[in-house]
Amino acid sequence: MTYCVGLMLDEGLVFLSDTRTNAGLDNISRYRKMFTWEKPGERAIAMMTAGNLAITQAVMSILQETIDDPEVAEGDCLMTAPTMFRVAELVGEAMQSVQHKYHDTLEQHKESSSATIMVGGQRAGGAQRLFLIYAAGNFIEATEDTPYLQIGEHKYGKPILDRVITTDTPIADGIKAALLSMDSTLRSNLSVGMPLDMAVLPEGQCKFSERTRIEADNARFRALSDAWSQALRDAFSDMPDEQTI
Amino acid sequence: MTYCVGLMLDEGLVFLSDTRTNAGLDNISRYRKMFTWEKPGERAIAMMTAGNLAITQAVMSILQETIDDPEVAEGDCLMTAPTMFRVAELVGEAMQSVQHKYHDTLEQHKESSSATIMVGGQRAGGAQRLFLIYAAGNFIEATEDTPYLQIGEHKYGKPILDRVITTDTPIADGIKAALLSMDSTLRSNLSVGMPLDMAVLPEGQCKFSERTRIEADNARFRALSDAWSQALRDAFSDMPDEQTI
Numbered sequence: 001m002t003y004c005v006g007l008m009l010d011e012g013l014v015f016l017s018d019t020r021t022n023a024g025l026d027n028i029s030r031y032r033k034m035f036t037w038e039k040p041g042e043r044a045i046a047m048m049t050a051g052n053l054a055i056t057q058a059v060m061s062i063l064q065e066t067i068d069d070p071e072v073a074e075g076d077c078l079m080t081a082p083t084m085f086r087v088a089e090l091v092g093e094a095m096q097s098v099q100h101k102y103h104d105t106l107e108q109h110k111e112s113s114s115a116t117i118m119v120g121g122q123r124a125g126g127a128q129r130l131f132l133i134y135a136a137g138n139f140i141e142a143t144e145d146t147p148y149l150q151i152g153e154h155k156y157g158k159p160i161l162d163r164v165i166t167t168d169t170p171i172a173d174g175i176k177a178a179l180l181s182m183d184s185t186l187r188s189n190l191s192v193g194m195p196l197d198m199a200v201l202p203e204g205q206c207k208f209s210e211r212t213r214i215e216a217d218n219a220r221f222r223a224l225s226d227a228w229s230q231a232l233r234d235a236f237s238d239m240p241d242e243q244t245i
Numbered sequence: 246m247t248y249c250v251g252l253m254l255d256e257g258l259v260f261l262s263d264t265r266t267n268a269g270l271d272n273i274s275r276y277r278k279m280f281t282w283e284k285p286g287e288r289a290i291a292m293m294t295a296g297n298l299a300i301t302q303a304v305m306s307i308l309q310e311t312i313d314d315p316e317v318a319e320g321d322c323l324m325t326a327p328t329m330f331r332v333a334e335l336v337g338e339a340m341q342s343v344q345h346k347y348h349d350t351l352e353q354h355k356e357s358s359s360a361t362i363m364v365g366g367q368r369a370g371g372a373q374r375l376f377l378i379y380a381a382g383n384f385i386e387a388t389e390d391t392p393y394l395q396i397g398e399h400k401y402g403k404p405i406l407d408r409v410i411t412t413d414t415p416i417a418d419g420i421k422a423a424l425l426s427m428d429s430t431l432r433s434n435l436s437v438g439m440p441l442d443m444a445v446l447p448e449g450q451c452k453f454s455e456r457t458r459i460e461a462d463n464a465r466f467r468a469l470s471d472a473w474s475q476a477l478r479d480a481f482s483d484m485p486d487e488q489t490i
Contacts, residue, residue, distance in 0.1 A: 155401050155433070156400050156401070156403060156404055158401060158433045159401055159404070159429040159432060159433050160477070160481075162433055163432075163474060163477055163481075164477075164481050172486040173481075173482075173486070176481070176484055176486065177481070180481070180484075187404060187408075188400070188403045188404050188407055223485075224484065224485070227484055227485070228480070228484060231480035231481075231483060231484065232405070232408055232409075232477075232480060233408060233409060234480070235473070235476035235479070235480050236405075236408075236409050236418075236421070236422070236425070236476075238476060239421055239472055239473060239476065240469070240472070241417040241418070241421065
């Protein structure tokens, strides 16, 4: 499994993903699920993937090949697309072509072709946008009402986001909330695992302020995780007792 | 959907269930999912159900008919079974007979027959035990290492249980944790809904100390829910900022 979360805050975009993949329960590996592209000041794009690894890797290869191919028409690759909406369309089209190729044979083998991709970023002159692309190639977008998106094993980490994330959450709090959301998921589901990849894209800069791998022994993440556990336990014991209700 | 949680603490058993059922997204009803039987001082049993409502209602009907039927051999119904293990077996056998009758036709109609039942309680002279019965009629039991079981929409409410529940958690804290676990689920998943049913069975008494319906306007539950939200937000803002990690 996978857990990836993206926040679209007034101050910028925050992306966080884990790196664990598993084929069955006994074949566990580590794969990067976050990919970034940047032409500083002009555009910055981050993508995170969940689901069938062969599918999402193929989508990423197509998108990268299209960037590298000088024959591709202006506007038809991630680095020349005129808008973030077009970027989302390009990801959806790559998803459709890969699904078209493998969906039926995967089904014959009773394997799932399901895959989702989150893509967000900004182009100079455009707004920051954050999309979630489904296996069918269609997509939804984060809005003011729900300024975050999740893919993969999303349930454990949703309560904290529901409680603290609004568009005017400062970016530092957004990072903290994303890390705590991931921490809850890591604790409750073994198929989501360290290390983590994090990217932060402040609004208007078209340049990542941060692209970091957080290793399992990262002292600050562990301190945050421990402090949160302690804070939760303290908050819990401060609640009034409910011998009856 | 459904969310039910059962705790097996040294001090006793705690059961909590919601009451929302849905056939599709647009057909939402309210059904009791918690059932209790008691012969004070001799035995007390609670059951909670999740999954296909026709299946779980049929299982409950069979179990109740067997209790009411004077022809049934001693030991072959919930109220005469010699052990809690036998109680779990009886539930599993009723589940098997219902699945046998409907599984194939449900599959023809592309409906799921999946259902799970949690059953726990105590007989005079025996230990408290808590079981989770699957659709196949087999079952697992809560143990010291994991002294709680969940059925239905279990993920949102798991992090708080993972953090605070151990066998030596006092019963008042167990009630509080079960309610907060339910509260997280209610907030994040519309298909789980108020009112709630709660039962508490203190160890060694074979008599419920509490069997309560908690309505949507229950002032104490709302106060607990609000206090927990506030405590989480406070704990969150007390965390050190993570501008970088």
